[in-house]
Amino acid sequence: MNGQPKTERSRRSIALSADTVALLHEIRGKQITQQLEVVDAWTDSGYVFTDASGMPVDPNLATRAFKKVVATAGLPKLTIHGLRHTHATILLEQGVNPKVVSERRGHAGVATTMDIYSHVLPDMQEKAALAIDAALAPISEASELRLISRRS
Numbered sequence: 001m002n003g004q005p006k007t008e009r010s011r012r013s014i015a016l017s018a019d020t021v022a023l024l025h026e027i028r029g030k031q032i033t034q035q036l037e038v039v040d041a042w043t044d045s046g047y048v049f050t051d052a053s054g055m056p057v058d059p060n061l062a063t064r065a066f067k068k069v070v071a072t073a074g075l076p077k078l079t080i081h082g083l084r085h086t087h088a089t090i091l092l093e094q095g096v097n098p099k100v101v102s103e104r105r106g107h108a109g110v111a112t113t114m115d116i117y118s119h120v121l122p123d124m125q126e127k128a129a130l131a132i133d134a135a136l137a138p139i140s141e142a143s144e145l146r147l148i149s150r151r152s
Helices: 018-041 059-072 082-093 098-105 110-116 118-151
Strands: none
Touching: 082 098, 082 110, 082 118, 098 110, 110 118
């Protein structure tokens, strides 16, 4: 990222999976190897994704490479920025608390997140109905047993 973030919320920490952390360590290891190979030509830019000299990857090159990956994988058209939306949609569909999704996105509040991702809600409503049924099933069964025993 060049410059300052848009808002204070833009600078945030989020949890990463062990696989993601391992991948970032692998990338860093490759950078160190590249740095040792070019010694004086290396620029310590502080970026995670760099070219062989340590400079940030050209955004146009990254975009073209990403498009190739998407096409090769047979995925629908998707942009790098679109991954932010895909990330949030998948988390909501998996039942992650909207507050957590909102925090990961850097939104001012949960309402913003839910306004943007309301298309995910219909399926979530059905899941919620099934979840409450499953949670109340033991109570319901116990109530039915008490009614049966009273009739006997």
